Amino acid sequence: MAVLSRFINKLREKGLAFFKLLKKVDKFEWDDETSKELEQLKAFLTTPPVMTAPADQETLYLYISATTHVVSTVLVVEREDPGYAHMVQQPVYYVSEVLNDSKIRYTQVQKLLYAVLFSSKKLRHYFQVHKICMLKYVLQIYYKVTNNGAKYKALIHVLRIDVSLRIKRILAYSDSKVVIE
The missing domain is CATH 1.20.5 (Single alpha-helices involved in coiled-coils or other helix-helix interfaces)
Incomplete structure (x- = not known):
């Protein structure tokens, strides 16, 4: 799974139940949640997105996502595509990391900044050659609504x-x- 996570967006989050199982050395339990995640992972792996190679000096966009246990980023490129009225974003590279116990305690902003930091290190070759824009943002509403x-x-x-x-x-x-x- 570690190798696949370089190419599949949020794989570590999708496989979080498996990572938790691997950490439990004394007790291994396969429950309904793990079975459900395995089925979802199988369905996702049968229809993966196609990666795109960026052209020289092409502007790339960095999307950042941070959940409780995982931070992820994706580099995308915007290109015109016949049949679409607006530019279409195509993935270039995904990076994600399962947070350890100390990093889980980071605030949401710290997690987002950490995602930018580790992405800039892992994807240094893209950051050196291309202009990277982080103008877009993701807003999650964290309260449950019932209606x-x-x-x-x-x-x-x-x-x-x-x-x-x-x-x-x-x-x-x-x-x-x-x-x-």
Whole structure:
């Protein structure tokens, strides 16, 4: 899995249950959560995204993600693609790391900064040759909402922030089709 994580976005997060199993030396239990993650991992591995080689001096975009246990970054390139009205982003390289016990205690901002630091070290060759933009951001809402009204209000709040930051393109994901559509 360590070798595959260089090429697959958030593999360490997808395989977190397996990493936890490997750390348990005295007790090995295969439970429903592990079986479910294995099935999801199998489904994901059968349809991997295709990596793209950047052209010389092409601008790359760095996306940063930090969860409780994993930090990940992905370098992408924007290119025109026939059939699409806007530029299409294609992945160049993924990097992720499972955080150890001390790094789990980092604040969210520290985790994001750490992701930039380790990405700049691992992907030094890209950072030296290409212009890297980190203008985009990911905002996660960390409270659970139980109805569509609360989700709708949260989405409106995030959209107001996006407008004030002059964000040009927004991708919103939710488990509620009513809120997103």
